[in-house]
Amino acid sequence: MVTSERKPYLLDFEKPLAELENRIEQIRELATENGVDVTDQIRQLESRALELRHEIFSNLSPAQKLQLARHPRRPSTLDYIQAISDEWMELHGDRNGSDDPALVGGVGSIAGRPVVMLGHQKGRDTKDNVQRRFGMASPGGYRKAMRLMEHADRFSMPIITFIDTPGAWAGVEAEQLGQGEAIAYNLREMFRLExxxxxxxIGEGGSGGALGIGVGDRLLMFEHSVYTVASPEACASILWKDAAKAPQAAEALKITALDLKNLGILDDLLVEPIGGAHSDPLKTAAILKQALLHHLTELCQLNNSERRELRYQKFRRIGVFMELSA
Incomplete structure (x- = not known):
């Protein structure tokens, strides 16, 4: 897992908790220096800090969950792969002259089961983010992903994808290289895989950039991740001509894991440690690994035609609704 000694990045709603925890640490240090026993006071403050943590993270708005999904210290695809796999070998290239660092993948194993794992990869700092285009994959990235998935299908290895992107790369060069076609091809072909x-x-699931590796038998989401047809900022700019209304758009778009669970789109909502995935990455990875193994066991009990039919029906049900007359 990636670690850092730098000052932790704090969101606005995290600051009261951080201030209380800093106060506890200061009192502990002063007590140690002066030989004073403040065990009872520290215990009370720690209890209050735990209560405050629960209060904050159990009442987050969709806009605040979006902030958590974009948190720069949130575990990434490579973090999870390193934490949950027994062994792992990254594979590069789309065999058409491109190797997109914004979408990574390769062959590995989980609990002794060979799998192909791939996903969007954001950077940890400005330089890394620029190199990886903030996790926004190019057409070459989606073609690389499809090459890896076809490899998995050929050798009967389950496919595990990790979605974490604001959307597909929207540069002029991406359009010249066939961004729409690359994503559409993946959508069609992922239904075919056996x-x-x-x-x-695992973080931010944005638009077609997420869907390009998002057609599967099961959709899992972490508690504070989001999945949306367009970013709240883009939605607010389109509907109200004002990006400042993004929190209102986030509410209306129904982008949270709980929203998608209630809509019947999500198959499994993964509860994060109190404080978010970045507060305890190893525990978060253990939660993910357990869920993946559970769903893999269930899916491997079905034959190929059953899985393909269930996958097809799963997506046919999305968006179906009934109007009740007066």
């Missing part, structure tokens, strides 16, 4: 496919939204 091996189990599990897709997990």
């Amino acid at each position: 091996v189990p496919i599990i897709c997990t939204v």
Whole structure:
């Protein structure tokens, strides 16, 4: 897992908790220096800090969950792969002259089961983010992903994808190289694959960029991740001509894991440690690994035609609604 000694990045709603925890640490240090026993006071403050943590993270708005999904210290695809796999070998290139660092993948194993894992990869700092285009994959990235998935299908290995992107790269060069076609091809071909496919939204699932590796038998989402047809900022700019109304758009778009669970789109909502995935990455990875193994066991009990039919029906049900007359 990636670690850092730098000052932790704090969101606005995290600051009261951080201030209380800093106060506790200061009192502990002063007590140690002066030989004073403040055990009872520290215990009370720690209890209050735990209560405050629960209060904050159990009442987050969709806009605040979006902030958590975009948190720069949130575990990434490579973090999860390193934490949950027994072994892992990254594979490069789309065999058409491109190797997109915004979408990574390769062959590995989980609990002794060979799998192909791939996903969007954001950077940890400005330089890394620029190199990886903030996790926004190019056409070459989606073609690389499809090459890896076809490899998995050929050798009967389950496919695990990790979704974490604001959307597909929207540069002029991406359009010249066929961004729309690359994503559409993946959507069609992922329905054809015969091996189990599990897709997990680990952070931000944005638009077609997410869907390009998002067609699967099961959709998992972490508690504070989001999945949306357009970013709240873009939605607010389109509907109200004002990006400042993004929080209102986030509410209306129904982008949270709980929203998608209630809409019947999500198959499994993964509860994060109190404080978010970045507060305890190893525990978060253990939660993900357990869920993946559970769903893999269920899916591997079905034959190929059963899985393909269930996958087809799963997506046919999305968006179906009934109007009741007066």
